[in-house]
Structures are given as C-alpha cells and as structure tokens.
Amino acid sequence: MGTLDHLLQNNRAWAEGIKAQDSEFFLKLSHQQSPNYLWIGCSDSRVPANQIVGLLPGELFVHRNVSNVVEHTDLNCLSVIQFAVDVLKVKHIIVCGHYGCGGIRAALRSDRLGLIDNWLRHIQNVRQKHEKILSSITDETIRCDRLCELNVIEQTVNVSQTTVVRDAWDRGQELSVHGWIYGLQDGILRDLNICISRSDDTMLAYSRALSRFPNQEPPD
Numbered sequence: 001m002g003t004l005d006h007l008l009q010n011n012r013a014w015a016e017g018i019k020a021q022d023s024e025f026f027l028k029l030s031h032q033q034s035p036n037y038l039w040i041g042c043s044d045s046r047v048p049a050n051q052i053v054g055l056l057p058g059e060l061f062v063h064r065n066v067s068n069v070v071e072h073t074d075l076n077c078l079s080v081i082q083f084a085v086d087v088l089k090v091k092h093i094i095v096c097g098h099y100g101c102g103g104i105r106a107a108l109r110s111d112r113l114g115l116i117d118n119w120l121r122h123i124q125n126v127r128q129k130h131e132k133i134l135s136s137i138t139d140e141t142i143r144c145d146r147l148c149e150l151n152v153i154e155q156t157v158n159v160s161q162t163t164v165v166r167d168a169w170d171r172g173q174e175l176s177v178h179g180w181i182y183g184l185q186d187g188i189l190r191d192l193n194i195c196i197s198r199s200d201d202t203m204l205a206y207s208r209a210l211s212r213f214p215n216q217e218p219p220d
C-alpha cells in the first residue's frame, strides 16, 4: 500500500518555511482568525484560492464546490456564508469561477457522469436562462467560457439574495459581493464587473453585467 509520506514531508518543510519568517505565526493564528474575505470557488485543483490572491492562512475563508454554485437550499454553502458574515464579519464575498471549468463543460454538453449530473442541473438552469447569448456562439470553447462567466454572475446574485446577506445589509453591515473569473492558461483573475453592496443594487448590477455580453470579445 502506498504511503503519503511525501505529503507529510512537504508539510513539515512548508511549516518550517513560514516559521523561519515569523516564529510566532502559527501560535498567533491558533488563537483566532479574522479574515476579511470569503472565497466561493470551484473545487478544481488548478484554482487554489489562497495562492492565486497571495493570501496567507488566516486571511481567506474558503468554500469550494464543483463549478462554484450558490444554491438557496445548500445548507453547506449557506452555513459557510452565515458564519463568514455574522461571526467573522468578512467585508467581501468573492464568487470566483474559472475558464475551462469541467463542470460547466459537462453541463453544456449534457454529459452523463453520474451523481454529479444532478448538481450540474443548477448550471443547466443558467444555460437555459441565457440560451439566447449562448446559442449565438458557434465555437464550443468560447460558448463554454461564456457560460463560465454567466454562471459567476448568476451565483453572485444568488449570494446577494440569501437571507444572510440581505439581513447584514439591512442592519448596515459593510459587505460587498464580487464576481470574478480565473484564467487557467495565464493565472490571471478578471473582474466580471459585478459588485453588489446593497440589496437595492442587485438587479441593476446584474443587468449591467449582462449588458456587456452580446458583443463581448472572447477572453484572450
């Protein structure tokens, strides 16, 4: 049976490296965390949240699932949002998708992969909602990338419409919800120009983000 000793060795080296810069780092972090950001991203192994935004342990609260879906009945995701907003008092929630997302591609093609097909129904709902934009694109890769972007926009709105976020805004808590997308091919994050900081802004921000779509150039 294979062992995972190499991972445990990597861990020792990593911890030593951090302690070499700040000998109290882990001790201080063990007392409390106070991240300013909640990251909701895809489980994809190529999109490691902390690393791509250059944040250390303690600085980013993270929830990841296949294709960064925020569903109003998903107790797991909702609990993460609630804890982050009500207890940790994060100032920003970042919904981050990525181009070339396998879950999005499978949803677009209606591939049958097993249990996950049911999870990807959420993406197919997004696809159906934006059929007009998508059906006008002949290139499959570009169509998939557009759906990756549309999905981020939809999930960003879903975050803004949770009771947790609406209640936070109602009591005057400072909180912004952002939609970003990451390029696997260049390691660069792009802002999808949707940033919502009040309940009343939600639909305006949504239509503004969508208005860029019909004529938008494909990502380079």
Ligand code: CO
Residues within 6 Å of the ligand: 042, 043, 044, 066, 067, 098, 100, 101, 102, 103, 104
């Ligand atoms: Co993905």
